[in-house]
Amino acid sequence: MAPPPAPQTMKERILQTADKLFYLQGIRAIGVDTIAAEVGISKRTLYNHFPSKDALIAAYLERRFVSARPSDKPPAEQILATFDSLERRFAAKDFRGCPFVNAVAELGPGDRAVKKIAIAFKESRRLWFRDRLTELGVAEADALATQLVLLVDGSIAQDLVRDDPAMARAAKEAAKVLLRNAGVDVGEDANPAEKRSECAPD
Amino acid sequence: MAPPPAPQTMKERILQTADKLFYLQGIRAIGVDTIAAEVGISKRTLYNHFPSKDALIAAYLERRFVSARPSDKPPAEQILATFDSLERRFAAKDFRGCPFVNAVAELGPGDRAVKKIAIAFKESRRLWFRDRLTELGVAEADALATQLVLLVDGSIAQDLVRDDPAMARAAKEAAKVLLRNAGVDVGEDANPAEKRSECAPD
DNA sequence: TTTTGGGTACACAGACCTGTGCACTTAGGC
DNA sequence: GCCTAAGTGCACAGGTCTGTGTACCCAAAA
Numbered sequence: 001m002a003p004p005p006a007p008q009t010m011k012e013r014i015l016q017t018a019d020k021l022f023y024l025q026g027i028r029a030i031g032v033d034t035i036a037a038e039v040g041i042s043k044r045t046l047y048n049h050f051p052s053k054d055a056l057i058a059a060y061l062e063r064r065f066v067s068a069r070p071s072d073k074p075p076a077e078q079i080l081a082t083f084d085s086l087e088r089r090f091a092a093k094d095f096r097g098c099p100f101v102n103a104v105a106e107l108g109p110g111d112r113a114v115k116k117i118a119i120a121f122k123e124s125r126r127l128w129f130r131d132r133l134t135e136l137g138v139a140e141a142d143a144l145a146t147q148l149v150l151l152v153d154g155s156i157a158q159d160l161v162r163d164d165p166a167m168a169r170a171a172k173e174a175a176k177v178l179l180r181n182a183g184v185d186v187g188e189d190a191n192p193a194e195k196r197s198e199c200a201p202d
Numbered sequence: 203m204a205p206p207p208a209p210q211t212m213k214e215r216i217l218q219t220a221d222k223l224f225y226l227q228g229i230r231a232i233g234v235d236t237i238a239a240e241v242g243i244s245k246r247t248l249y250n251h252f253p254s255k256d257a258l259i260a261a262y263l264e265r266r267f268v269s270a271r272p273s274d275k276p277p278a279e280q281i282l283a284t285f286d287s288l289e290r291r292f293a294a295k296d297f298r299g300c301p302f303v304n305a306v307a308e309l310g311p312g313d314r315a316v317k318k319i320a321i322a323f324k325e326s327r328r329l330w331f332r333d334r335l336t337e338l339g340v341a342e343a344d345a346l347a348t349q350l351v352l353l354v355d356g357s358i359a360q361d362l363v364r365d366d367p368a369m370a371r372a373a374k375e376a377a378k379v380l381l382r383n384a385g386v387d388v389g390e391d392a393n394p395a396e397k398r399s400e401c402a403p404d
Numbered sequence: 405t406t407t408t409g410g411g412t413a414c415a416c417a418g419a420c421c422t423g424t425g426c427a428c429t430t431a432g433g434c
Numbered sequence: 435g436c437c438t439a440a441g442t443g444c445a446c447a448g449g450t451c452t453g454t455g456t457a458c459c460c461a462a463a464a
Contacts, residue, residue, distance in 0.1 A: 026310045028230045031451055042412050053452065097307060104363050105304040108228045118363040147376040150369065154356030161306050161320040167352065174349040174380060181379045233421060244442050255422065421450070429442070
């Protein structure tokens with residue numbers, strides 16, 4: 001028996017709507033009345049599921065904190081695929097930066113809870129890179145992982161203000177250079193400058 | 203006694219206070235009453251100098267848009283010095299990310315004016331890098347300049363959530379690799395690894 | 405049938421926000 | 435002395451926000 005009339009629990013319906021509105025419009029810009037109206041429920045019901053807006057914000061961010069799915073592709077490909085997926089997300093018109101960075105920027109330095117989960121998220125991404133690099137046998141996996149997340153977050157910030165998916169491609173090219181410099185094989189050399197003269201077929 | 207109590211014009215005093223509060227606490231988090239109280243003037247006076255809060259926000263961002271001062275140091279040094287100055291700013295406890303990125307994140311996609319000035323700022327920084335790279339004779343100055351701003355913005359975003367000035371150092375190391383890869387001399391090689399085998403395929 | 409849990413509708417308190425109106429004061433220039 | 439400009443103090447309109455209180459409805463379980 002499939003449950004077609006109630007596809008999700010009430011809590012999940014609220015969270016889905018909150019996610020859409022918080023992320024696209026901003027946490028401070030959206031009131032609980034707006035969320036309740038969009039879900040089609042009364043504000044009282046919303047407060048029966050979440051004790052406060054802060055709790056809803058926390059749940060929103062926790063729901064955004066999804067771990068990367070494991071992949072069986074080679075680690076180097078996985079790393080570079082990150083930037084391809086980033087480019088796809090940039091191209092979507094409902095992309096509006098990193099929800100964690102945005103939340104920290106919006107809620108200010110006072111909100112310890114938000115900052116905590118944002119730090120945890122950023123570190124989890126960094127560790128993902130580091131694990132892939134370790135698999136590749138890179139010596140300075142930790143330092144290089146940090147540099148890669150800089151490229152990720154940099155392209156996200158740039159795309160947020162410029163709406164330019166090419167930022168993801170630029171980040172990918174930079175990542176290739178960093179990886180190659182660390183001894184990782186990342187396929188053909190993307191730098192067609194003067195250092196190659198004989199074995200470069202167009 | 204000369205004029206120690208009124209060192210600047212009223213408009214400038216308002217802007218200084220607005221800058222401090224907007225930047226540290228967030229634009230949406232600070233009301234005009236708070237700014238007026240902190241300056242020590244009446245709200246009426248504030249509105250006599252700025253027709254609306256939006257105008258004050260615009261003036262705040264425009265005042266933040268200062269061009270980099272010209273320097274007579276070698277271009278490569280100038281580029282790397284950018285990251286040193288970034289690290290110093292990260293270490294200061296009153297650093298809270300890029301005001302332009304924060305404003306775009308806070309005010310949402312609806313605010314065209316804010317987005318416009320943010321784009322102009324980001325592009326001006328990118329062009330500064332590009333000019334230095336052109337001076338260095340780098341072929342792909344444009345693409346490399348984009349990659350460098352990714353490192354800058356990435357380290358800013360990371361420091362915003364992690365409060366870790368080491369992000370600036372990581373960005374600097376990555377920048378060195380990118381520059382060296384483009385043929386720029388950036389001093390001693392920070393990577394003493396095994397890449398010495400120039401013509402030996404593994 | 406009765407109870408009970410979840411949802412609704414709606415009003416409201418209390419706070420904060422932007423922006424305006426108005427009468428008053430104060431200081432400098434003529 | 436007089437006039438003007440700038441600022442003050444304060445109230446207030448009209449809006450939004452979070453969060454609560456209350457009375458009601460309805461369906462399913464006991």
